[in-house]
Amino acid sequence: MNPLLQDFNTAPFSQIKPEHYKPAIQKGIEIAKDEINAIVKNTDTPTFENTTVALDFTGSKLGRITSIFFNLNSAETNEEIQKIAQEISPWLSEFRNDITLNKALFKKVKTIFDAKENLDLTAEQQMLLDKQYKGFARNGANLKEEDKNKLREIDAKLSKLSLKFGENILAETNAFELHLTNEKEVSGLPESVKEAASQLAKEQDKKGYIFTLHYPSYIPFLTYADNRELRKKMAIAAGKKGFQDNEFNNEKIVLEIVNLRQQRANLLGYKTHAHFVLEERMAESPEKVIEFSNNLLEKAKPAALKEFENLSAYAKKLDGIEQLQKWDGAYYSEKLKKELFDLDQEILKPYFKLENVIDGVFEIANRLFDLKFEEVNDIEKYHEDVKTYNVTDTNGNFIAVFYADYHPRKGKRNGAWMTSYKSQQTKDGINDRPHVSIVCNFTKPTATKPSLLTFNEVTTLFHEFGHALHGMLANTTYNSLSGTSVSWDFVELPSQIFENWCYEKEALELFAKHYETGEVIPMKYVEKIKESASFHEGMQTLRQLSFGLLDMKWHSENPSNIKSIKAFEKEAFAETKLYPDVAENCMSTAFSHIFQGGYSAGYYSYKWAEVLDADAFEYFLEEGIFNKEVATKFKENILSKGGTEKPMVLYKRFRGAAPKPDALLKRAGLLKIE
Structure with a gap:
């Protein structure tokens, strides 16, 4: 008996074996096809209910199965x-194409779409119909048969290429280890970092220390290791993932992906992949994104150049460094930050025990949105590290199931993300609640210390939890408009706004307590965290913009003549370059966001959403960071609404006006206040 084909509420992880996936997915496709055929063969006149709504509710079995499979392929994978x-x-x-290229089905959808003015639909119903129609039209429904077949071929190739891209990066990440046995080689590294590296060595029956390219190992090494040559070795190893002469090289894959995306866009009548993607985003066009990015670049670049000049002078004064390199940036920045603000990340870490930060996140969600989190042991997990929670409101109503997976391991890709095992929807009068998960890569507990987070990891946890709230508080009718099913440049608003609470005294006092003494974080540290928040913000902004502009360059121009990825990338980075180029390194071959994740022609949205989040948080600052009225407006107009209306409509309803960049520029210290 295949557990994936039984009816289940939470995922039955313990019963699932790899051999269950393929037959379950085949059967899931078969069931979904039958549901589609029932709509197509229905001889009644097409209506909003029997066509639009019926189509939205198809494929739920398949969706449940594939969400389990692909989530595990990211968090607990193997060969x-x-x-x-x-x-x-x-x-x-192929199945997705079978739907969008189904002539008879599209004819019914188009019949409803053409009659929409006479249907007296709610805003949410209009949005569903609009999204559905565009889903067909933008994916080839109007193409000739020959072109439909070309589209199918392109989509099949693209799905395999992006998977292969990600597998190569994971293999490269796992393949590198820096094994050190000489105590001098780990000079400068905090005790907690050395202890974690020593534990890793012991697990492999080796002496000394092992450092890897997984973030909790790599980032502290680059930040604290005194040995410049070893920092260089680590940085180059990280920078050449997918760019080495081996079986995991991603250069051909990148070129294939961008060319196939371009061909697909052309086939559908768009100039480039970016024109295709951005038509359905808040930004609307590549031209607008590039203008937005260049405006920010104009504000940030003078600050970034000045910061870089100061950092270079500091490194020269301290250690006689003639030319600051990429492997020097984090190291000297941390030293300078410590000197300027008397703030050491290692002094902060004891106040950020993982369990306390989790409790803090829950308490803030309770104060703002009336949520309660209860850890439970009767929900199955895919790994012993995972924590499971029942989420209710203060009246005891069930809101969501919440999974949290915090530590790195071999089968888990780097980074942090939020995902879902089951979306919210309302069907047959029943509000079916979501199952949401966050996955992170935080420092593991050691033999002598619990998991103590850097401040950066604290903001990461808040960020992903903001996404999770967007999923958990979803309250829509239709599955395809629920939770994080919003414009890609709007999806980062709930996550990025939530980071702001990490910097506020009232919020920090709830959870930032010394793991040994219970002492609340001293006020001087809180002030220094706030003071230093915009430290090197010019350089940080430049870095983010450089990634967004590289993404735009890949996707808003015809890529067919690109021969060298490295040369193309150097040109894309020309306006944002601070450090000398490293010949062995390449960004694109490991740029998972755009070649494996869903951010192609969308990386700019991090900065775009920062404008929204700074403007939105300004409202909380004006009224109080735990102001119930503002929080309720945010919950009801943003978090619960999903994609049921256009993002700008929802935003204005919450804020009363369109967002202005001033709050972001002020927060980043890039706006000169008279």
Whole structure:
């Protein structure tokens, strides 16, 4: 009996074996096809209910199965699962095309769409119909048969290529280790970092210390290791992922992906992939994104150049460094920050025990949105590290299931993300609540210390939890408009605004307590955290803009003549470059956001959402960071609404006006206040 094909509420992880996936997905596709056929063969006149709504509720079984599979392929993968992913991705791509290229189905959808003015639809119903129609039109429904077949081929290739891209990066990340046995080589590293590296060595029956390219190991090494040559070795190893002469090289894959995306866009009548993508975003066009990015660049670049000049002078004064390199940036920045603000990340860490930060996040969600989190042990987990919670409101109503997976391991990709095992929807009068998960890569507990987070990791946890709130508080009718199913440049607003509470005294006092003494974080540290928040913000802004502009360059121009990825990238980075180029390194071959994740032609949205989040948080600052009225407006107009209306409409309803960049520029210290 296949557990994935039984009716289940929470995912039955303990019963699932790899051999269950393929037959379950085949059956899921079969069931979904039958549901589609029932709509197509219905001889009644097409209506909003029997066509638009019926279509939205198809494929739920398949959705549940694939969400489990792909979530595990990111968080707990192995060679067997990766092999299955390569096999099933073309099936799913083909199935999606079977829907959007189904003439009879599109005819029914178009009939409703053409009659929408006479249907007296709610805003949410209009949005569903609009999204559905565009889903067909923008994915080839109006194409000739020959072109539909070309589209199918392109989509099947793209799904396999992005999987392969990600597998190569994970393999490269896992393949590198820096094994050190000489105590001098770990000079400068905090005790907690050395202890974690020593534990890793012991696990492999080795002496000394092992450092890897996983973030909790790599970032502290680059930040604190005194040995410049070893920092260089680590930085170059990280920078050449997917760019080495081996089986995991991603150069051909990148070129194939961008060219296939361009061909797909052209086939659908768009100039480039970016024109196709951005038509359905708040930004609307590549021209607007580039203008937005260049405006910010104009404000940030003078500050960034000045900061870089100061940092270079500091490194020269301290250690005689003639030319600051990429592997020097974090090291000297941390030293300078410590000197300027008397703030050491290591002094802060004891106040950020993971469990306390989790409690703090929950308490803030309770004060703002009336949520309660209860850890439970009767929900199955895919790994012993995972924590599971029942989420209710203060009246005891069930809101969501919440999974949290905090520590790195071999089968887990780097970074942090929020995902979902089940979306919220309202069907047959029942509000079916969501199952939401966040996955992070935070420092593990050691033999002598609990998991103590850097301040950066604290903001990461708040960020992903903001996404989770967007999923958990969803309260819509239709599955495809629920939770984080919003414009990609709007999806980062709930996550980025939530980071702001990490900097506020009232919020920090709830959870920033010394793990040994229970002492609340001293006020002087809180002031220094706030004071230093805009430290090197010019350089940080330049870095983010450089990634967004690289993404735009890949996707808003015709890529067919690009021969060298490295040369193309150097040109894209020309306006944002601070450090000398490293010949062995390449960003694009490991740029998972745009070649594996969903951010192609969308990386700018981090900065775009920062404008929204700074403007939105300004409202909280004006009224009080725990002001119930503002929080309720945010919950009701942003968090619960998903994609049921256009983002700007929702935002204005919350804020009363369109967002202005002033709050962001002020927060970043890039706006000169007279």
